[in-house]
Amino acid sequence: MKSKSILNKLKIILFAAFVIALCVGLAACKGTGMFDNFDVLVYYEPNGGQFQGQNDTSVVDAFDYDDLEADSEGYYHIKLKEPTDSSRPESPMLTTKNKSFCAGWYAKCEPVLDEEGNHLDADGNVLVEVNGTYYVKGTEEKEESERIISQPAYEYGERFDFENDELKFKREDGKQEIHLYAGWIPYYRFDYFVKNDDGEWTKYQETSVNIGAVKEGTDMDDLNCLWTPVWKDGAMSYTHAYKSNSSYTFPKPKTESTFKAAYLDEACTQEITEMTRHIGTVNLEDATPVNMVQNIYVEFYDYELFRIETEEQLLDHINSAAHYEIYADLDFSGSYSWPGSFTANDFTGEFVAADSDKNVTITGASATTNGGSSYAGLFGNVAAGAKIEGITFKEAKLTVNSTQRRGEYKFGLFAGNIEEGATVQNVTVSGSVGLGELAPNPTYTVNLLACGNNGGVKCGGDGIRLYAFGGRLLGLNGYEYNYSVDTDNTKADANGDVEIAFVTDTTRKLNEQTDIITNWRQQNG
Numbered sequence: 001m002k003s004k005s006i007l008n009k010l011k012i013i014l015f016a017a018f019v020i021a022l023c024v025g026l027a028a029c030k031g032t033g034m035f036d037n038f039d040v041l042v043y044y045e046p047n048g049g050q051f052q053g054q055n056d057t058s059v060v061d062a063f064d065y066d067d068l069e070a071d072s073e074g075y076y077h078i079k080l081k082e083p084t085d086s087s088r089p090e091s092p093m094l095t096t097k098n099k100s101f102c103a104g105w106y107a108k109c110e111p112v113l114d115e116e117g118n119h120l121d122a123d124g125n126v127l128v129e130v131n132g133t134y135y136v137k138g139t140e141e142k143e144e145s146e147r148i149i150s151q152p153a154y155e156y157g158e159r160f161d162f163e164n165d166e167l168k169f170k171r172e173d174g175k176q177e178i179h180l181y182a183g184w185i186p187y188y189r190f191d192y193f194v195k196n197d198d199g200e201w202t203k204y205q206e207t208s209v210n211i212g213a214v215k216e217g218t219d220m221d222d223l224n225c226l227w228t229p230v231w232k233d234g235a236m237s238y239t240h241a242y243k244s245n246s247s248y249t250f251p252k253p254k255t256e257s258t259f260k261a262a263y264l265d266e267a268c269t270q271e272i273t274e275m276t277r278h279i280g281t282v283n284l285e286d287a288t289p290v291n292m293v294q295n296i297y298v299e300f301y302d303y304e305l306f307r308i309e310t311e312e313q314l315l316d317h318i319n320s321a322a323h324y325e326i327y328a329d330l331d332f333s334g335s336y337s338w339p340g341s342f343t344a345n346d347f348t349g350e351f352v353a354a355d356s357d358k359n360v361t362i363t364g365a366s367a368t369t370n371g372g373s374s375y376a377g378l379f380g381n382v383a384a385g386a387k388i389e390g391i392t393f394k395e396a397k398l399t400v401n402s403t404q405r406r407g408e409y410k411f412g413l414f415a416g417n418i419e420e421g422a423t424v425q426n427v428t429v430s431g432s433v434g435l436g437e438l439a440p441n442p443t444y445t446v447n448l449l450a451c452g453n454n455g456g457v458k459c460g461g462d463g464i465r466l467y468a469f470g471g472r473l474l475g476l477n478g479y480e481y482n483y484s485v486d487t488d489n490t491k492a493d494a495n496g497d498v499e500i501a502f503v504t505d506t507t508r509k510l511n512e513q514t515d516i517i518t519n520w521r522q523q524n525g
Contacts, residue, residue, distance in 0.1 A: 038063060038064050039169075039175055040175075041060060041061070041062055041063075042080060042179075043178070043179045044105065048151070048182070049096060049097045049182055050095045051083070051092050051093070051094055074170050075168050076171075077166050077168055078166060078168075080166070099186060099187045100151060100185060101187065101212025102184060102185075103183040103284060104183050104284055104287065105159070105162075106156040106157060107180060108156055109156055109183070112152070118137070120152070121136070121153050122153045123150075134151060135147050135150065154181075155286070156286050159284060160180055184287075185211075185287055185289050186289075188209040188224075188280040188289065188294070189206045189209060190209060190293075190294055190295075191205075192251055192296050193295060193298065194253050194297075194300060201266060207248070209224050211280055211281075212282075219244045220244055222242055222243055223242060223244070224277050224280075225275050225276065225277050226272075227250065228250065228272050229259040231307055233312075233313055234306050234310070235316075235317050238251075238252065240275075250262075253300060256303055257303065258304055258323075260298075260301055261298070261299045262297065262299070263297045263299075264276065266295075278291075278294050280293075301323070303323050304322040305323045307354070309328045314339065315336065315337075315339060319341075320342060322350075325352060325353075326352065326353055326354060329361045331363045331364055332365045332366070338378060340367075346381045346383045347379045347386050347388075348386050349387075351388045352388065352389040352390055353390030355390075359390050359392045360390065360391060361393075361394055362392070362393050364395050365396050366396065366399070369398075369400055369401065370401045376398065376410075377398060377415040377450060378396060381416055381418075381419065382422045384421030386419075386422045387423040387424075388422075389425045392428045393413075394431070394460060395431050396429055397431050397433075397434070399436070400433070400435050400438065401436040408445070409444050409445070410446070410452070412446065412454070412496070413433050413449060414457050415452075417451045418450050419452060419453065420452075424453070424454070427457045428457075429458070429459060429460055430459065430461065430463055430464060431462070431464060432464065432465040433466050434468070435466070435469070436469055437484045438500065440502040444500055446500060447495070448464045448466060448492055448517075449464075454496075458522060459496070459520065461521075463518075463519030463520055463521045464520045465515065465517065466492060466516045466517040466520060467514060467515045469483075470482045473509070481511065481512065483503050483508055483510060486502055487514040487515075491516075492520055494522070495522070
């Protein structure tokens with residue numbers, strides 16, 4: 001085209017910029033008569049979206065045949081640019097319709113209606129409009145948290161291809177007014193399913209996928225992906241960062257659960273080993289979504305599972321109901337403290353060596369009680385259904401400080417109590433148990449290892465030291481210990497059961513801890 005034509009086109013683009021900047025409200029623009037002298041008007045209808053600027057800002061291209069050159073047959077050829085083309089003045093942007101993306105611009109745009117004339121959404125649900133918001137019928141009068149908001153679906157056609165298509169008119173065709181509509185498609189979805197108690201797959205969550213934002217070869221090319229969770233620092237990590245720095249989080253059906261595996265099929269034969277892309281595509285000719293919903297079938301453990309290799313990992317993930325697989329020896333004799341939550345609560349989870357053929361060693365674990373609970377030990381109470389297996393506790397320590405407790409009170413180095421129904425196997429313990437100013441109480445139950453069902457616990461080769469230390473008082477010659485435990489008459493039998501005798505003379509004072517038994521070992525093997 002000649003230079004004059006190029007100049008005329010520049011004028012048209014500038015005029016379009018004027019319209020973008022000043023035309024607020026399409027109806028108002030049309031009523032001003034500002035387009036009366038133009039032969040071809042192209043209105044870009046956001047159709048639920050908005051152009052940048054004030055509300056109802058419009059983008060209109062206006063053309064005058066006098067500013068164009070006709071071909072040899074008298075036709076005027078008009079090439080359009082997308083309304084959001086960056087070369088347009090002010091680079092107008094189209095803000096997205098709620099949870100939808102624009103597939104293109106179409107001359108045909110008709111709402112999808114049922115036989116009674118009600119709007120339908122993309123899933124075929126009947127919609128009810130209330131004050132400008134559409135709800136799935138039947139939910140519009142429910143509590144706000146239970147209402148389901150949706151968007152009317154449209155049928156599109158006659159897509160305008162800005163790269164290859166053009167407008168073509170003669171003067172005798174008269175004034176032309178063309179409307180191109182943004183073709184909105186709702187975000188696609190990953191729907192997640194788990195099996196219910198009856199073994200049936202049940203949807204528990206969904207995540208949205210903006211297929212329209214995916215741009216190959218850019219940092220937007222992974223926005224249609226999901227990633228399966230991975231182990232990180234002892235726990236399962238469910239969040240993955242997109243290249244664009246936003247993130248995707250794999251959903252859990254409940255807090256107390258841990259991801260196991262995910263599949264593309266109900267039969268669980270196509271496992272997702274790392275990531276998968278949504279299979280959805282778009283038929284651009286009529287803005288029809290293809291495979292809008294992709295199902296993901298997921299297996300979860302119904303408890304929190306941790307894989308522990310360091311002391312920090314254990315302390316970062318303390319839960320008395322969790323399952324722990326221990327992969328390495330741990331040392332709590334230095335700056336790390338054994339979890340007090342295990343000491344004070346019922347332990348209902350699992351604490352096992354990851355390698356069933358080899359014990360792991362935990363050194364220097366210590367527990368202290370002041371009588372605030374019914375049990376005391378490294379584990380307070382190992383409840384029915386819990387499992388502890390393949391663990392060697394070395395240099396462990398239980399300190400029973402002064403207590404005025406009057407109820408039933410059980411304690412042992414490994415556990416205060418092991419209930420019937422708990423599984424404790426291949427557990428070895430060595431260390432010390434210290435008795436403080438225990439108030440005389442016939443309901444104390446003490447075992448050097450554990451009270452209750454302790455057949456799976458053995459005393460280690462270093463033995464268990466039982467001693468009394470009383471309350472520390474400041475005497476004339478430094479610190480002294482005031483005993484209420486009778487060390488001469490307190491005994492432990494061959495199974496570790498301890499019978500505590502108490503001092504009746506509370507003025508008795510000694511200047512050191514007093515051993516009752518040093519290096520006790522089970523005599524039954």
